[in-house]
Amino acid sequence: MLLALMKKELLALSRDIHGMGALFIMPMVFIIVMSMALKDVYTPATKSLAYAVVNQDQGKTATQLVERWAKEAGAAQPLPEKWQDEVRSGRLKYVLLVEAGFSKVMDDLGSQGEAKARLLTEPGLDNSVFETRRMRLLAIAAQLRVEGLLARLPRKLNVNASALTGDAPVAAERMAQGPRPTAVQQNVPAWLVFGMFFVVASIAGLFVEERACGALARLRSLGARPWQLIVSKICPYLAVNGVQAALMLAVGVWLMPWIGGEGLSLQGVHWGALLLMLLAISLAAVSLALAVACLVSTHAQAATLGPILNVLMAALGGVMVPLFVMPPVMQKIAAYSPMNWGLEGLLNVLLRSGDVASVLPQAGRLAGFAMLMLMIAFGLFRRRV
C-alpha cells in the first residue's frame, strides 16, 4: 500500500511544474545569483576597486604617497573631468585627493591640523572596505613620516630607512577555514536549506487537492490508516530533499567555478555529519509541511501560508542576511529559527570541518522540531480527514 501511495506522490509532484520549479530551479538560481552578486561583500576585492588620484601637491612626499598607494591598490584610473560625479554615482569607488601643502606638512614634524590627504569614496562603499582603505592611508602616511624623520637624524644611529618599507613581522590569517564564509560557502547551504523547506508548498497543495476532491476519504475508506498516509508523504519528500541537496552542492562545487564564481570545496568534509544534517533538515521541513498541509483548508491558504512561513524563517534564520552581519539582538532571535539550526549545522560541516558530534545540537533541535510538527500534523489529520 505504502509503495502505491508514495508513487502517487512522486507522480503528482512530477506533473506540478510550478512545484518542481520552486523545489529545484528557485534555490539553484538563488545560489548562482546571490553568490555572484554578493561575491565582493563576503570577500571584498580591495585591489580591484576603481580609483583615481587628484594630486595637487608636486612635492616628493606626495609623489611617494601616490606611488605606494598604486603599489597596494593597483594602477589608478585616468582622472575624469567631473570626477566628483563619477564618485557619487559609484563608477569610481574612490578618489585619493592629495591637497597642496601635503609634502610640507609631512616634512614638518610639529605640524597639526587639517588633513591634507583624503579618500573620497562612493556613498555605498562597504564599511569594512572603507575602514581598510582609511587605515592603509594612515599607515602609508605614518611610514613616510618616519622615513623622513630618520633621514634627518645623524647617521650614527645606524638605522636603514629602507628597512621600514619591507614586510613587518606581523601577519593575519584564518584558522584553517574561518567562521566567516565566502559567498558560495554561505549561499549554497543557505539556499539549500531554504529550498528544502519549500516542500511545504508542494505537500500542502496536493494535500488540499486530494482532501477537497474526496480522494483522501476514498483512500481512508480503502483501509489506509492516518499514519500510512502521513508516512507515504514523508518518504517521497525525503528523497526529493536528497535530490535537492545533491543538486545544490553540485552547483556549488562544479557550476559556480565554471561560470566564474568561487567553488565550494567538499574536501575534508565529514560525510556522516553532512548526511545527518541533511536528514535532520529534511525531516523538519517535511514535518512542518505536513502540519501546514493539515492546518489549511484551501489552495489559497496553502499557496500563501507556506511561502510566508518560509520567507520569515529564512529572513530571521540567516539565509537572506548572514548571521555574522546581524546585530546581537537579531542573532539571538535567529537562534529560534529552524532554518538557522539547519544552516549553522551545514556551515559547521562545510566550513569548519565539523563531525557528527559537533552538529548534534543542531540536528537534535531539528529532530525535536520535526517530532512536534508531526504530532500536530497527526492530530489535525485525524480531525480533518
Add this chain to the structure above:
Amino acid sequence: MLAIRKLSFRYPTANVAALDDVSFEAQRGEVLGLLGPNGAGKTTLIAHLTGLLPIQHGDITLDQQPLGAARARQPTRIAVAPQEYAFYPSLSVAENLACFAGAGSLSGHAKKSRIAECLAFAQLERYATVRADRLSGGLKRRLNLAIALLHRPELLLFDEPTVGVDPQSRAFLLEAIQQLAQDGCAVIYTSHYMEEVEAIADRVVILDQGRVLRQGVLSELLATGATQLQLAVEGDALERLQTLLSPFGDVAPQGAGVQLTLASRRDFAAVIAALDAAGLVVSHARFGHADLEQLFMSLTHHSLRD
C-alpha cells in the same frame, strides 16, 4: 447484507441530529434508492458506511458482523463512488487505478488484471494514458465508477453518480449499476434525479432532516399514490368540477384543474360517469401510478432546503 438499526449521529457543534433513529437494510442483488433533499443526512450516512465517522448510537452490521469489525478485516468490502471526482487530476486514468488498487493492497498480476477488467467495464481502455483532468465529465464519472469496482466490493455506494454527464453517459452508468446489482452486489444509490431512481431502484428509503420518512419496495410505495386523480375539463368550469367531485373524496385545485384523492380506487369509473352525465369534457386526466417525485415532494413538504 447491510443492516442499519436505530442509527443516530450529532456533529459536535450542531444543535440537531444529522441522523435520528435511522433503520433500513440493503440486500445483495438489489438497488436501494436513498433519497433526501439537501441536508437530509445522506452524506453523514455514507461517511458512517465508509468508516469516516464513528457510530454514536445504534449499530450497523455487515452480514451480522459489526461494521467496524467487518471493515477492519476487509475494508474493501464496501466501496463508494462519491459525488466528487475522487481521484488525482494530474495522474492518468491507469495511474489513478494503480494508485487506488495498491492502496487497497492489490499487487502483482491480480492488480494488473483487475485494472484491465475495470477499464473494460467502464469502457475506458482508450483513455488509459490520458490525464484525468483532461477527461470529459462523463469519462470522469466512469473513472470514478472504475475505481470503486477495483476491489470487487460487495456493497457499492453511489452518491449522485450522474451529475453533469450527457444522456449517453448517464444511460451507460445506470445500465452498469443495474448490471452490478444483477451480478450480486448490494447497491445504494443516491440521486436527486427521481426518474433515475425510479428506473433502477428496487427499494427506496426517503430521508429528511435525519429521519427515515418512508421506505419500502418502490412499486408498493408508488401504489400508495394510486388513488389520486388529476383532472381538467374544457371551458370555464372549475367551480362546477369541484362541486361535482367533492362527494368522491378530497378535492384540491391544481393548476387549471383539480386533484381528487379518491376514497376508493373503485370510484374512478363513477367519477368519469358523473362528468359525462354533467356534460363536462375532460381535457386532461391522470390516474393510477403516482411518480416518485410526487411522493418525494409530498413527503418532504416542498419547502426549500439549505
